Amino acid sequence: MPSLFLLLAPLASAQSTLLPDGVETTHFENGLTLHVIPTPTPGVVSWQTWVDVGSKNEVMEGTTGLAHLFEHLMFYGSADLPRQAREDELLRLGVSENAWTWMDETVYTAVVPAASLERVVEIEADRFLNFQVSAEQLQRESGAVYGEYRMSRASAWGMSDEQLYAAAYVHHPYHHPTIGWEADIQAMPTAIEDARDFFAMWYRPERTRIVVSGDVDPLQVKAWVQKSWNSWEVNSETYVVPIEPVATESLRIQVDWSGGPTSPLLLAGYRMPSFDPASTESAAWAVMEELLTGPTAPLRTTLERETGWALDFGGGDPGFTDPHLFVLSVELSEADHLTQVEAAITSELTRWATQPNAAELKTAQEHALRAMRLRLDDPVAVSDLVGRMTRGGAPARVVETFAANYAAVDVDAIAAVAQTMLLASSQATAVLLPPAAPTPPSTNSASTQEQP
Amino acid sequence: MIALLAMACIKPTPPGLSPAQERETLHAQVVQELEGSQVIYLQATILAGSAADPIGQEGVAYLTARMLREGGAGARSSAEVDALLSEMAATVQVIVDKDLVTFRGKALASDADRFVPLFTDMLANPAWDVTRFEQLREQSIQRLGTRLLADTESLGDAALDSWLNEGHPYGHTVQGRTGALEVLTLEEAQAFYAKAYVREAVTIGIAGDVAAQGALIEGLMALPVGRRLNPTPRSRPPVEGRALAIIQGSGDSVGWHMGHPIDVDRDHPDYPALLLGLSAFGEHRQSWGTMFQVMRTERGLNYGDYAYLEHYRQVGGSDVQELGTLRLQPQFSMWLRPIQPENAAFALKLALTLVEQLVEDGLDSGHFERMQQSLVKRTQTMARDPGRRLGFAVDAAVMGHPNRLEMGPALQALTLEQVNSALRTHVHPDKLKIVGVAPEPESLLATLFEDSPTPIVYADVTPSPEQDLLDQRVAASSAQLISGVILPAQDLFR
Known part of the structure; x- marks a missing residue:
């Protein structure tokens, strides 16, 4: 008899699956998708509602940041269960919830005691089907969004990434950051009509996937979802996201940074195709990420251990659903090492483009797949993975297709990726070179004031 | 079901309430067997956090912990440790705080024969790669001197934490002080290790497949017998108004x-x-x-x-x-x-x-x-x-x-x-x-x-x-x- 807290699936064999038996994917008539993954985690359920609307969908002038604003507004609930009542009930149910927004999606997450799940299904349906927000509530929430915007300005990494994408994508909405441009955020308090239009357009069942992992009976969850979400209506409108013309030359920007002290930063970006979990090409780019940034990748060893040129090194494919950048991020120990670091990256890419090593490749693939399996002992990690992999409408089992493709990537596929990365037209680079540090004031300059 | 086979078979004593003792055994152990599990979860928590930094060596506890994980273990170099971990897809994380240092490991049970000795070597038989020490020391200086100052939220948190505990062993950041780090030596880290990493200071935990419990204990019994650092609570500056x-x-x-x-x-x-x-x-x-x-x-x-x-x-x-x-x-x-x-x-x-x-x-x-x-x-x-x-469970047993x-x-x-x-x-x-x-x-x-x-x-x-x-x-x-x-x-x- 299987015991509790086993891992999801047998691990030892390379042929083993990532997800357990009993995974159910249901496409309801109104277009809503439900993925249920029972995991041996007694009493714990991870609920995630993935809405395929992110900052990429902010195509109307002056509406940047609306997808993220909506992430906030959705916590205001409905007329029947407005914010306070909703929050009070979720509190009693022992639920902790949160949400996040990025380029392609907005995701509402909750960790739920298994005994509370039935009611949570209803509460979650209520806000999606009967969402209601007033102009006054929008005004209040805009302040919190502006606060988040201000926090984001303090991140040298965030600002570098924002400026790199703004330069690399001029037509496609990846041009603007998910948080939005400041002028649009400042205008949010009065943007109630834009917000209502945005919700009506994008928050629709055909753009929504529910992922439930944990201590659940898939058939029971399906019945609950069917009952509560069935009346949600599909939206027949279609839309077109502008296409970015193919780049013909390399791009290089100096990051404009007036914030606090920072190390020099390098973001070496490479234009790559849309992420598709079922495609062999996406799998090859994912393997390339492991070859370049994995825990024992030669490039990492060179930059961090052997030379100390990098204080921190990472990055890879963020998995966006339209063509985007594969970015290697380097925090440099000194600005003087920039040339050496870029040469080391080019050298490693050249090695993979011209002399790909089959044994090294095989080892990296096996390690990465094992590591992925080991991470899936947490139902939240399972929901994250399934949510990310099923954005194109695939069943949850597409995770296995991705793993199989990943394992099958060969030296030719890797060489092709490396050759693409070496093309000048593929490259989009951002460099942040901080100004020289000011001389610290002496401690005598501290002023003191006593309460009268 | 979770079987607590030997929860705290050595009775733990609250670290702050009893005099440090010199014992031949580890402080406590927690065992949570999960029948049929194919994974081994390991933990070792040591009373060797930054509050134990000697005056003038603020940052040594943090660097010591990082060195145990990253500076090589047993006969393996730093790179060889990483290679073996990668081969097993295993992980070992280190968390350093004011009082506690925690090593947290996870691997397939089928790799226990390689993983457990590696884990215990990190703690009981470190290799002290001097190049890695210098890199980690520079990294700490950079984090405190640059990155922390630019991170408004972390800066405020660290500043309050230090000010509330001014004059107390909690009064500097876990990573230390840049002034102290600039002159800190590998020998000082080794001396700190010799004093702090004694059997009596170590609480261990194992979960999942626990067949390697004996090997874990045996490996860590290579640590010396000694008197653990005295973490008895000290008075903090009173806050008036x-x-x-x-x-x-x-x-x-x-x-x-x-x-x-x-x-x-x-x-x-x-x-x-x-x-x-x-x-x-x-x-x-x-x-x-x-x-x-x-x-x-x-x-x-x-x-x-x-x-x-x-x-x-x-x-x-x-x-x-x-x-x-x-x-x-x-x-x-x-x-x-x-x-x-x-x-x-x-x-x-x-x-x-x-x-x-x-x-x-x-x-x-x-x-x-x-x-x-x-x-x-x-x-x-x-x-x-x-x-x-x-x-x-280990946090509870330690404290x-x-x-x-x-x-x-x-x-x-x-x-x-x-x-x-x-x-x-x-x-x-x-x-x-x-x-x-x-x-x-x-x-x-x-x-x-x-x-x-x-x-x-x-x-x-x-x-x-x-x-x-x-x-x-x-x-x-x-x-x-x-x-x-x-x-x-x-x-x-x-």
């Missing part, structure tokens, strides 16, 4: 961090009551807190406002508390995330008003009852995986406290009066150290010391009459500060 320090921040908004020492740890009879009261007032990144509702939901002042009974370290970008970060001497604190400068003084005064109300009026019965149900039910979802479940995952009955038994009484007894709104991180410290300091009102500036929000009444009262109130100082950020961590 409300004292203010403002630091020049690099952003364009103002963050507030404030608190005072507290003597309520998880073994204190008032812990469940105070946990409930402060969760209701401002649980980390949850919207149900009173502060969050009044400041963010109703007024849109900022992104979030929280209150803590224990110093809070978040796991990555999640809202989950990092394990292995309990302290022998906890502190109460509040955090107001960045606010537009024009509302900074108002926001501080509003938070002070709210915490005064919390202590004077307590929770109402509805809020109490909802929070009680929430906390009781969430005890079962706090550990979503076996490694985290083990972490809670000699009840396991947080087993506090459901104590929370269920609470009454409203117990909660409100605990808030009155232990939270002191009139005795706070307050740290602000602000773009223009001088003007903010002057504003707070002037008697003129500091009205809230709304962005297109029309307040309700009730809200307006509170706004006017807060705007006209005094922060009642007894002192104020502007601190140059560059000197804080030197």
